[in-house]
Amino acid sequence: MTDKLLHGPITGVASLDFAPLQRPQAQETYGFTDFEATGSPEAHEIFLDGFFQLHNFEYYSLTQEGKLDEARETLGLIEDQVLRVGGHMSTRNFVNARSGYIVDTEDWASRFAMIEVDYEGLDPVTIATDQYVQGVRALEHSELPRAEEALARIGGDKPMSAGNRRDMAPRLLYLGLAAQIDLDAGRTEQALARLCEAAELESSVPPEYGPAVPVQPMAELLGDVYLSAGKPELASRNYEQSLNGYVGRTRSLRGLEKARQML
Numbered sequence: 402m403t404d405k406l407l408h409g410p411i412t413g414v415a416s417l418d419f420a421p422l423q424r425p426q427a428q429e430t431y432g433f434t435d436f437e438a439t440g441s442p443e444a445h446e447i448f449l450d451g452f453f454q455l456h457n458f459e460y461y462s463l464t465q466e467g468k469l470d471e472a473r474e475t476l477g478l479i480e481d482q483v484l485r486v487g488g489h490m491s492t493r494n495f496v497n498a499r500s501g502y503i504v505d506t507e508d509w510a511s512r513f514a515m516i517e518v519d520y521e522g523l524d525p526v527t528i529a530t531d532q533y534v535q536g537v538r539a540l541e542h543s544e545l546p547r548a549e550e551a552l553a554r555i556g557g558d559k560p561m562s563a564g565n566r567r568d569m570a571p572r573l574l575y576l577g578l579a580a581q582i583d584l585d586a587g588r589t590e591q592a593l594a595r596l597c598e599a600a601e602l603e604s605s606v607p608p609e610y611g612p613a614v615p616v617q618p619m620a621e622l623l624g625d626v627y628l629s630a631g632k633p634e635l636a637s638r639n640y641e642q643s644l645n646g647y648v649g650r651t652r653s654l655r656g657l658e659k660a661r662q663m664l
Contacts, residue, residue: 460498461612464505465651476502476513489522496527500534500616505652509541529555529571530616536578540585548585552578565606570615573599577615577622584626596623600639608646618643621653628656633663 460479463472479498483491499513508514514535520528536551555578557571566573576599583592599619608614624639640657644650 458611461501464502469506472502492518493523493527496531500530501612503534504617509538514538525556526567526570529557529574533574533578537581540581548582566609566614569602573603573615573619577619596626613647618646624656628660633660636660
């Protein structure tokens with residue numbers, strides 16, 4: 402069963418059972434800022450977007466430090482913001498935060514993964530990010546048809562080039578999920594070809610600032626596949642490539658350590 406997460410403040414959410422959190426003063430008083438005083442909805446939206454993104458950076462920092470309880474609290478706060486404040490920006494930030502948390506911790510059974518999101522007004526990158534996570538989660542639960550449905554909804558099925566990783570994220574995520582479906586079906590060579598294409602495309606542009614874009618670096622995913630295949634040298638090379646883009650990324654560091662122990 403999933404909880405429907407809408408774009409506006411809603412009532413009747415007792416089933417979500419939020420833990421009490423100490424919220425920043427700015428969250429309680431955002432309506433009285435200078436942005437609000439201007440009477441400009443655009444300025445107010447810019448303020449809210451920036452405020453919500455601060456929590457995304459906070460959760461990412463906490464996951465990288467291994468403070469998972471605090472990361473879950475922050476993610477719960479972002480979820481609460483969607484329910485109380487509404488709007489596509491808060492929903493987008495929730496999708497990005499929960500996707501990053503699930504990928505980084507590999508907690509595919511997380512309750513956050515079960516919350517259904519309304520895609521109305523969301524950009525293609527956010528939708529692709531959510532569908533990637535839902536697709537991998539389906540594979541983790543041996544639900545191949547659902548994974549294939551997610552793949553079809555990602556977009557990015559055509560070859561492309563772009564000047565930044567955000568624009569190419571749907572293509573990268575499509576290749577990443579398609580490769581994992583191939584692996585599940587025993588098509589190892591095809592999976593590796595997709596991931597090599599993705600890693601090469603990803604490395605052709607500089608990384609984004611902050612949490613990983615796409616939500617899982619393709620070089621990291623390729624490293625995981627080589628590690629599982631017992632090829633630690635190739636795994637190490639790809640984990641190092643991931644770390645060149647996202648210095649100190651815990652998941653890549655963990656993979657690199659395992660690969661080096663196998664050499």
